[in-house]
Amino acid sequence: MSDDVQGQTEAPEHDSKPGASGASAAVMDNSRRKPLLIGLAVAVVVLGIVYLGYHLLIGSRSVSTDNAYVAGENAQITPLTQGQVVEVAVVNTQPVRKGQLLMRLDDADQKIAVAEAEANLAMAQRRYTQSRAQGSAAGASATAKEAAIPEAQARLVSAQANLAKARTDYQRRASLDGSGAVSGEELTSARNALAAAQASVSQAQAGLSQARADAVSARQEETASRAATQGLAVNEAPEVRAAMARLANARLDLARTVIRAPIDGVIAQRTVQVGQRVTNATVAMVVVPVEQLYVDANFKEDQLGKVRSGQAVEVTSDFYGDDVVYHGKVVGFSGGTGAAFALIPAQNATGNWIKVVQRLPVRIQLDPRELREHPLRVGLSMEATIDLTSGGR
Structure with missing residues (x-):
């Protein structure tokens, strides 16, 4: 009995221990969870403040x-004239300076064009000189023809004087006709002399008109001849300037056979080779x-x-x-x-x-x-x- 009572009294004490430990564990878990939640909330707030501060102070x-x-x-290197490539002085990745030689074209055709343009210029200058000389010659001819007018006028005056004398002689003899003082032969001779004098006057008048017309024509020819060169120096004449422009164009084409770098840079995309024929539309390389x-x-x-x-x-x-x-x-x-x-x-x-x-x-x-x-x-x-x-x- 005593043992049973003792067992009964001890058993509750043994059963009460696990319940007590479980309650204490629950209390401990709750006590730890709260600081963790508070710490997490603080971390979130701090991160939000940091982000907001970064956005306001740095991000914005x-x-x-x-x-x-x-x-x-x-810079695309494109030849401005056509020809065969005889030299390529650069390779890809090579640094170049402005004005440095990149490539050279065969310039035989361009040299021939320059020589032809020079000959045309010399010919134009000679034609200009000849035109000026012709103008001077035309002026001298016009002056000479104008000088012939007074001579023709003098011949007309002489012819008119002879006509007046012949008319007087004829009238004198004609008034004596029938009186026996003048023979018929003398009267006929006087009449013929009058007709000849009248013809001489007409001829002299025609000669004077012709001299005046010749003078006017010669002066007009002089004006036309001098018009092409009037007030112009040899290098200002239109034909000479046109020839000079053609020569400058030929020399420019010759200079363009030597292709140089337009800027400082590095060569890229070189596509031309020696012996290749290029035209104005060929992109040879890029700088x-x-x-x-x-x-x-x-x-x-x-x-x-x-x-x-x-x-x-x-x-x-x-x-x-x-x-x-x-x-x-x-x-x-x-x-x-x-x-x-x-x-x-x-x-x-x-x-x-x-x-x-x-x-x-x-x-x-x-x-x-x-x-x-x-x-x-x-x-x-x-x-x-x-x-x-x-x-x-």
Whole structure:
């Protein structure tokens, strides 16, 4: 009995221990959960404050994109005259300076054209000299013909005097006709002399008219002859100037057989070989101006609200990494997005239209000094960050 009672009394004590430990564990879990939740809430608040502070203090002061590439205004080397290539002085990737020899064409045809143009010029100058001489000769001839007019006038006066004498003689003899004082032969002779005098007067008058007409014609010929050279030096005459222009064109074609670099840069896409015949439309090579490159950065449309021309830009290249930072400025914006100028523009007027954020190319001018120190190449990937607080216009 005592053992049973003792067992009964001890059993509750043994059964009460597990319940007590479970309650204490639940109390401990609740006490740990609350600090964890509070810590998590604090972390979320701190992260929100950090993000808000970054957006207000840093994120809103700049915009950036890695959709940017190096570009440049390449110079296409196109011969301005045709001929066979006899020399190519450069190869791809070779740096060149402005005025450096790139290639040379066979100039035999151009030299012949220059010689022919020089001969034509000399002939035109000689014709001009001859025209002036003809004008002077025509003037002398006109003067001589004008001098013949007084002589013809003198002959007319002499003929008129002879006519008056012959008329007087005839009238005197005619008045004595029938009186026997003048024979019929004398009267006939006087009549013939009168007719001859009258003919001489007519002839003298015709001679005077002819002399005057000849003088007028000679003077007109002189005017026409001098018109082509009047008031003009030899190199101002139209025919001579035309010949000089043809000579200058021939010399220009000859000079164009030697092709030189128009800008500083690097040779790319050389396609000509020695012996090849080229024409005015042949692109022989391309010169890339490595010191005048720029960056086309394609920013999202919702990034450009505060971007202005003239704002400062920091640009890094995948080629050099973040250790090399280029400094530039915004110089302009494209006239449309890339999608607007695509070969097949997007057709947004459809039932399954999905809005896509568009990108607008922004032109960034780089510092030439930094380009010389760390040269770039067309097409390299870049990352551009525009400082929105740097002003601009």
